[in-house]
Amino acid sequence: MNWKYYHNSKCSKSRQGLEFLKNKDLEVEVVEYMKTSLESSELIELLKLLKDDENYFIRKKEEAYKALSSTELSIEQWANEIVKSPKLLERPILSNGVKAVIGRPTENLEKIL
Numbered sequence: 001m002n003w004k005y006y007h008n009s010k011c012s013k014s015r016q017g018l019e020f021l022k023n024k025d026l027e028v029e030v031v032e033y034m035k036t037s038l039e040s041s042e043l044i045e046l047l048k049l050l051k052d053d054e055n056y057f058i059r060k061k062e063e064a065y066k067a068l069s070s071t072e073l074s075i076e077q078w079a080n081e082i083v084k085s086p087k088l089l090e091r092p093i094l095s096n097g098v099k100a101v102i103g104r105p106t107e108n109l110e111k112i113l
Contacts, residue, residue: 003028006046006093010034014092017103021094024113028094033086043079046093049100056102057090064088 005021005028008014021028031038050057058065058078064085065071073081082088092103096112103109 001096004031004095004097005029006031006033006089006091006095008032008034008091011091013104013106016106017092017094017109020103020106020109026113033089038083038086040076040079040083043082043089044076046095046100047075047079049095049098050093050102057093058088059090062087 003026005018007018007030009032018028018030047057062085064081065088068081078088090102090104094101094103094109094112099112101108101111
C-alpha cells in the first residue's frame with residue numbers, strides 16, 4: 001500500500017502523528033506540503049477521500065479562511081484555495097489512496113491502519 005502522510009513540521013500534532021506511525025513501523029511518504037506546493041489535482045483526490053466530514057479538512061481559525069467571502073465552496077474550489085494558502089489544510093492527514101483520515105487526535109490514524 002502507498003501511504004502518504006501530509007505533514008507540517010511546525011505543528012506539534014503533526015510531529016506526534018509522525019512519531020506514532022514510526023512506532024507502528026509503517027513506512028510512509030512524508031509530504032511536507034508547507035515546503036512543497038501540492039497540485040490542485042492531488043488535493044482534489046485527497047479531499048474527496050476526506051469528504052465524509054464536509055469542510056473538516058479546513059483550518060477555520062486561519063486568516064485565509066476568515067478572508068473568504070463564501071465558505072460554501074466545492075472540493076475543487078477548496079483545493080484551489082489551499083494551493084494559494086496551504087495553511088488552510090488541516091493536519092496531519094494520512095492516506096492510503098483509498099481512504100484518508102485527519103490525525104487529530106493522533107489516535108484517529110488507527111482508523112485506516
